[in-house]
Amino acid sequence: DVKVTQSSRYLVKRTGEKVFLECVQDMDHENMFWYRQDPGLGLRLIYFSYDVKMKEKGDIPEGYSVSREKKERFSLILESASTNQTSMYLCAGSGRRANTGELFFGEGSRLTVL
Amino acid sequence: DAKTTQPTSMDCAEGRAANLPCNHSTISGNEYVYWYRQIHSQGPQYIIHGLKNNETNEMASLIITEDRKSSTLILPHATLRDTAVYYCIVVANAGGTSYGKLTFGQGTILTVHP
Secondary structure: OOOEEEOOOEEEEOOOOOEEEEEEEOOOOOEEEEEEEEOOOEEEEEEEEOOOOOOEEOOOOOOOEEEEEEOOEEEEEEOOOOHHHOEEEEEEEEOOOOOOOOOEEOOOEEEEEO | OOOOEOOOEEEEEOOOOEEEEEEOOOOOOOEEEEEEEEOOOOOOEEEEEEOOOOEEOOOOEEEEOOOOOEEEEEEOOOOHHHOEEEEEEEEEOOOHHHOOOOOOOOOEEEEEEO
């Protein structure tokens, strides 16, 4: 089975800390995505990447950065965490040659910033 | 991508068919209809997609109206494990860098009752 793995299911961080959320996929997929999900707001796209070392801003990139040094790994970075970044973070992958809208999601990382 | 409209919530009895509607009246010719679901505390899961013909797989059936302005996802024999939020998404299967960038709305909360 294809798999997208997020490094941590639950994290608690303090305001101002630097936070790394890691995502690894074993599908050899070119495309990877980071979303956040909040009650009443649904899933919102933060950043995505179509290839190694490539990144594109999504709808809400402010306060975040990403890194894609290897094809299988896509990291989301909060340079200085703030309480409004408390959320569920979801990583997803898809193949460029596959059905465009078929994304494979990880289980999610629930981040609490105190 | 075209905007979609779904009911906020629906109920279904276990063993009966669940019919989830979606309105996408502004859909354009190159846009596909995708359905995902999200079970509590998990990442979204792809269900099915279609362009203009009805589609069926092991999970569900997708009925798209002839004018393509609406569609219905059918779970033929709903079980308690089908309780989830169901998302209808319209996306263009175009080439280049638009691949896989999905916009999730609020979805429909389906509750399957014993």
